[in-house]
Amino acid sequence: GTTAFILASVSYRSKDGGVTSQRIVAKEIAQFLEVQEVHIITGDWDLIIKLRAEAVDSIGKFVVDKLRLINGLEKTLTCMVFETIKETTKLIIPKKSIKKTVKN
Incomplete structure (x- = not known):
């Protein structure tokens, strides 16, 4: 399989003149089976999408035929x-060090 990360910019005025939001667009994108993750982010882009597909051309078809048709989506990268060096869902939270206080 092939993995892609897609940065997306949201236009807060939809094509029909209504108002939309990052959350509305993100929830619509999340409905696609190819999409593994959708995150609302800071910076020049509004969303980051993790996508898996059979091949590069499948990712291209997804972007052109599905993603770009979403109301409120302005542009994508x-x-x-x-190559993936590390990918895990395991989360290790370090325990806080416990300092013993000495009483005199």
Whole structure:
């Protein structure tokens, strides 16, 4: 399979003149089976999307035929993954060090 990360920009005025939001657009994108993750982010882009597909052309078809048709989505930047060095869902939270106080 192939993985891509897609940066997306949201236009807060939809094509029909209504108002939309990052959350509304993100929830619509999240409905697609190819999409593994959707995050609302800070910076020049509004969303980052993690996508998995059979091949590069499948990702292209998804972007052109599905993603770009979403109301409120202004532009996208697709970043293809060449190689994954680490990927995990395991979360390790370090325990706070417990300092013992010495009473005199």
